[in-house]
Amino acid sequence: MEDKILEMKSLIDEIEKHNYNYYTMDSPTISDAQYDALYDRLVMLEKEAGIVLPDSPTQRVGGIIVEKFEKHRHLSKLLSLDKCQSYEELRSWDARIRKLLDVYNSETGSGLEYPDYILEYKFDGLTINLTYEDGKLVQAATRGNGEVGEGILPQAKTIRNIPLSIPYRGKVEVQGEGLMPLSSFEEYNRTADEPLKNARNGVAGALRNLDPGVTSRRNLVAYFYNVNYIEGREFSSQLEMLDFLRENRLPVNDYTKSLSSVEDVIAEIEKVKSEMSSLDILTDGMVIKVDDVFTRNVLGFTNKFPRWAVAYKFEAEEYTTTLHSIDWNVGRSGKVTPTANLEPVDINGITVKRATLNNWDDIQRKRVKIGSRVWIRRSNDVIPEIMGAVDDGLEHPEIEKPTHCPACHSELVQDGVHIFCPNSLSCKPQLVSRLVHFASRDAMNIEGFSEKTAEQLFESLNLKEISQIYELEYDDLVKLERFGPKKAENLLKSIEKSKQVELAAFIYSLGIPNVGQKTARELATKFENLEGVMMATEEELVGIQDIGSIVAGSVMEFFHDETIHESIEKLLSEGISIVYSRPDSEESIFTGKTVVLTGTLETMGRSELKNIIEASSGKVSGSVSKKTDFVIVGESPGSKFEKARELGIRVIEEDELKEILKSSLGE
Numbered sequence: 001m002e003d004k005i006l007e008m009k010s011l012i013d014e015i016e017k018h019n020y021n022y023y024t025m026d027s028p029t030i031s032d033a034q035y036d037a038l039y040d041r042l043v044m045l046e047k048e049a050g051i052v053l054p055d056s057p058t059q060r061v062g063g064i065i066v067e068k069f070e071k072h073r074h075l076s077k078l079l080s081l082d083k084c085q086s087y088e089e090l091r092s093w094d095a096r097i098r099k100l101l102d103v104y105n106s107e108t109g110s111g112l113e114y115p116d117y118i119l120e121y122k123f124d125g126l127t128i129n130l131t132y133e134d135g136k137l138v139q140a141a142t143r144g145n146g147e148v149g150e151g152i153l154p155q156a157k158t159i160r161n162i163p164l165s166i167p168y169r170g171k172v173e174v175q176g177e178g179l180m181p182l183s184s185f186e187e188y189n190r191t192a193d194e195p196l197k198n199a200r201n202g203v204a205g206a207l208r209n210l211d212p213g214v215t216s217r218r219n220l221v222a223y224f225y226n227v228n229y230i231e232g233r234e235f236s237s238q239l240e241m242l243d244f245l246r247e248n249r250l251p252v253n254d255y256t257k258s259l260s261s262v263e264d265v266i267a268e269i270e271k272v273k274s275e276m277s278s279l280d281i282l283t284d285g286m287v288i289k290v291d292d293v294f295t296r297n298v299l300g301f302t303n304k305f306p307r308w309a310v311a312y313k314f315e316a317e318e319y320t321t322t323l324h325s326i327d328w329n330v331g332r333s334g335k336v337t338p339t340a341n342l343e344p345v346d347i348n349g350i351t352v353k354r355a356t357l358n359n360w361d362d363i364q365r366k367r368v369k370i371g372s373r374v375w376i377r378r379s380n381d382v383i384p385e386i387m388g389a390v391d392d393g394l395e396h397p398e399i400e401k402p403t404h405c406p407a408c409h410s411e412l413v414q415d416g417v418h419i420f421c422p423n424s425l426s427c428k429p430q431l432v433s434r435l436v437h438f439a440s441r442d443a444m445n446i447e448g449f450s451e452k453t454a455e456q457l458f459e460s461l462n463l464k465e466i467s468q469i470y471e472l473e474y475d476d477l478v479k480l481e482r483f484g485p486k487k488a489e490n491l492l493k494s495i496e497k498s499k500q501v502e503l504a505a506f507i508y509s510l511g512i513p514n515v516g517q518k519t520a521r522e523l524a525t526k527f528e529n530l531e532g533v534m535m536a537t538e539e540e541l542v543g544i545q546d547i548g549s550i551v552a553g554s555v556m557e558f559f560h561d562e563t564i565h566e567s568i569e570k571l572l573s574e575g576i577s578i579v580y581s582r583p584d585s586e587e588s589i590f591t592g593k594t595v596v597l598t599g600t601l602e603t604m605g606r607s608e609l610k611n612i613i614e615a616s617s618g619k620v621s622g623s624v625s626k627k628t629d630f631v632i633v634g635e636s637p638g639s640k641f642e643k644a645r646e647l648g649i650r651v652i653e654e655d656e657l658k659e660i661l662k663s664s665l666g667e
């Protein structure tokens with residue numbers, strides 16, 4: 001008995017910790033199946049011991065409500081659902097209901113019939129409870145702890161199929177589920193700088209985000225399935241309730257099935273199960289509800305679940321396998337990250353041999369060791385993630401934290417939770433992936449520049465700096481292995497072609513940390529020229545829709561670096577010319593004029609200024625003559641400055657230049 005209570009206490013602590021991670025932080029650290037195993041064990045112990053400790057999670061719904069949201073007390077408690085995972089359990093649930101009704105009938109002398117069941121999808125998203133008053137949407141809330149939820153009205157309003165007003169005038173609360181369609185999820189991840197792990201995290205993170213702009217960009221949908229509270233109206237069945245929802249233009253999923261026995265329910269589940277994977281929304285099972293409301297009232301509730309409904313959960317798409325070893329790899333930014341080598345396991349026809357772990361802290365937190373059995377979750381075709389280790393009671397060797405770079409053996413440095421190889425100048429994987437990124441299709445688009453090519457250039461031609469790509473010569477290339485005259489020529493041609501580049505692609509090619517293609521495009525649209533991006537202030541940056549302080553910080557820090565300025569300058573002097581696609585930015589005071597540059601400008605390189613002037617059809621000339629219209633003067637100018645004064649040519653100093661550029665580029 002003592003032992004049981006001790007185990008219950010430790011399970012309660014552990015489950016509470018997972019509840020917090022799951023419901024409050026939206027970032028579970030173990031799989032649902034693992035969680036359910038802990039939970040079921042606790043339920044079993046409570047049954048065996050006949051004791052329920054006062055703080056047991058089996059007596060409560062949901063998680064902790066965070067302060068940052070306004071609180072909303074639900075007009076009627078939002079419950080969880082009892083669950084079953086096999087048809088056997090489903091049959092006993094049905095038998096229990098029939099027994100309860102038999103007892104009711106014999107005690108009251110009524111002739112209540114065995115119920116019809118309504119089958120619905122079990123949507124796997126985040127519960128939303130909407131409050132309408134006088135036909136107006138006045139609140140939206142999460143389930144929270146069942147009694148009090150978090151007010152997320154501005155966030156919910158971004159969901160396009162939620163009506164802001166309904167015909168029904170009485171006070172009403174309707175319950176449904178917010179979901180991120182898989183198509184939105186894929187679309188989002190295609191361009192996101194920080195991809196979402198799965199659609200469920202996508203919706204929870206979006207609705208519980210203080211910035212409704214974030215919610216809006218995730219393109220969520222919602223489906224409603226319950227009238228939780230209503231004034232001035234009663235329903236006699238679930239079907240009638242669903243009709244009410246539809247009449248009030250609340251989105252109700254097309255799938256609802258009415259069935260008259262548990263065997264019919266099972267047959268129907270078998271049928272829909274096979275079609276589930278083609279749905280655009282996540283479902284993790286089916287919900288079976290007694291249709292008749294009077295019968296529901298007879299059956300009643302436990303403190304956590306209605307007795308008249310149950311969730312049939314599909315087997316989770318989670319698998320276990322053995323972790324053999326960890327590879328540490330160096331990325332473009334020098335970040336050293338772990339990849340696990342696994343005993344191959346088949347997941348829906350795909351053989352999985354490798355999985356990610358985020359960093360060393362993540363390995364510790366998940367208690368993953370060499371030889372552990374680990375849970376992996378397939379997250380929409382990307383390389384699967386390790387969710388945690390199975391506690392098998394065995395001692396396994398720890399995974400060691402690397403101290404030296406696996407590629408160049410430099411001593412590693414820790415920055416926050418990540419470790420980095422500081423040798424950015426000659427650490428091969430860093431350079432190779434930087435070259436590959438630079439040449440990639442969405443960046444400079446140098447056709448035929450593969451990873452293999454980058455490695456060859458690094459190894460055989462000692463190519464260490466990106467600008468050296470533009471100094472490659474036919475004679476160098478042709479003698480490389482796997483290269484012949486044709487291939488050498490083609491590569492040179494595509495290198496030449498890449499010199500005309502759009503601003504967004506050029507920004508992307510620089511590989512600024514946290515700046516993906518999408519952010520690069522936004523920067524290009526906002527600033528319209530490279531100089532603007534390089535000089536951007538924090539205020540200007542965070543003013544852009546999708547840019548927060550982290551990305552803004554990355555951009556500023558990147559351009560703060562003198563060596564970055566030099567390498568950009570080098571690229572431009574190799575003949576890279578940025579195509580400014582905004583047509584009206586071409587008209588400026590330089591249009592049709594001849595300009596001479598002298599001295600050093602603080603804020604931009606010469607080649608860049610030359611590009612800007614040429615983009616507005618101006619000409620840059622090397623010497624001052626009577627034909628010169630302007631002389632732009634920087635720090636320590638040469639004799640051209642004097643000549644300009646002699647000839648009375650208009651001199652533009654840097655401060656004035658900035659003003660001109662700002663106004664001519666339509667700031």
Ligand SMILES: NC(=O)c1ccc[n+]([C@@H]2O[C@H](COP(=O)([O-])OP(=O)(O)OC[C@H]3O[C@@H](n4cnc5c(N)ncnc54)[C@H](O)[C@@H]3O)[C@@H](O)[C@H]2O)c1
Binds near residue numbers: 019032
């Ligand atoms: N991995 C973890 O750390 C962790 C932690 C806590 C919870 N969990 C997971 O969450 C589960 C428990 O969560 P829960 O209490 O939210 O229960 P649940 O998600 O299993 O089911 C109840 C909820 O289903 C929703 N639902 C979807 N479709 C519905 C429909 N058609 N009709 C009625 N309701 C519908 C409702 O919002 C309801 O509140 C656990 O079994 C576990 O899988 C995981």
Ligand SMILES: [Zn+2]
Binds near residue numbers: 330406409421427
């Ligand atoms: Zn290194």
